[in-house]
Amino acid sequence: GATSDTDDVTGTVIESPGSRVPELREIEDLLPRYTGSILQVPPTFSAIHTDGERAYAKARRGEATELAPRPVEVHALRLAAYDYPVLELDVECGSGTYIRAIGRDLGRDLGTGAVMSDLVRTAVGLFHFERAVSPANLDRSNWREALLPPLAVVEHLPRHVCSAEDLALLTLGRLVPARVDLAERSRHAQSGPGEVDRPSEGPGDSLVSVALVCGRGELVAAGEYDQIRNVIQPRQVFPDAIRDAQRMADAPG
Known part of the structure; x- marks a missing residue:
């Protein structure tokens, strides 16, 4: 058992x-407590803003800082290995979740204390560790083969297939008329079993991120x-594409 100021x-x-x-x-019985939508107190040494500056700046000066609990989402928390004093967890979580805070709170509830000794990020969205390529294996002859197409970054978004007229509008940064309800496509893509689509609660809720593709995809x-006006506002345009x-x-043919 141990504790740490960080x-x-x-x-x-x-x-x-x-x-x-x-x-x-005991450990397995506690894991559900940190799964789902939970309130988490960030570490004192964190990038959270407090009184106009980062919490870690105050902590480095030795100033006492009390951070308020923040809502975070932990989709899954699994025990991967346990050989006291080392506990290994697999965590799937939303952005803003502090893994070391999960360990801290788990150690507190077990009455032993705990500190994080290692952290490996195995996936971010659609990008997974097992498909990563080490820079040591890249050179001038093969680096292009390791590149993913830009569409991979926005694969989860609803798509609008651009006509020739749409492409012309994009080059001017103009609004592009939508031909289908892209918000409905987004809801179908993101809603899982048991989830309920909620009505918009404000102006910002009428905006849905979309990917615009050419006829070749x-x-x-x-x-x-903008589902109210049924138009697409370009935010990032790729002129070469x-x-x-x-x-x-x-091109002929």
């Missing part, structure tokens, strides 16, 4: 000699669909 081994670690050894069942822009799409459309 909740990991990079801080000042205080050992707790003679701490009890938690049983495996390649990304030419990213934008926001648009020119390529226009050139291919004009």
Whole structure:
């Protein structure tokens, strides 16, 4: 057992000699407490803003800082391995979740304390560790083969297939008329079993992020669909991709 002012081994670690050894069942029984929509107190050494500055800046000066609990989403929390004093967890969570805070709180509830000794990010959205390529394996001859198409970044978004007129509007940064309800497509893509679509609660809720693609399915822009006006406001336009799409459309045959 141990605690740390940073909740990991990079801080000042205080050992707790003679701490009890938690049983495996005790740990498993506690994991549901940290799963789902929970309130989490961020670590004192964190990038959270407090009184106009980062919490870690105050902590480094030795100033006491009390951070308010924040709502976070932990989709799954699994026990991967346990050999006291080392506990390994697999966590699937939303942005803003502090893994070291989960360990800190788990150790507190077990009565032993805990500090995070290692953290490996295995996936971010659609990008997974097992499909990553080490820079050591890349050189001038093969680096292009390792690149993912831009569409992979926005694969989860509803798509608008651009006509020739749409491509022309995009080059000017103009609004693009939508031909289908992209908000409905987004709801179908994101809603799972048992989830309920809720009505919009404000002006910002009428905007839906969308991917704009050419007829060949390649990304030419990213934008926001305004379901009230049924138009798409381009936010990021890729001129080279648009020119390529226009050139291919004009090519004979």
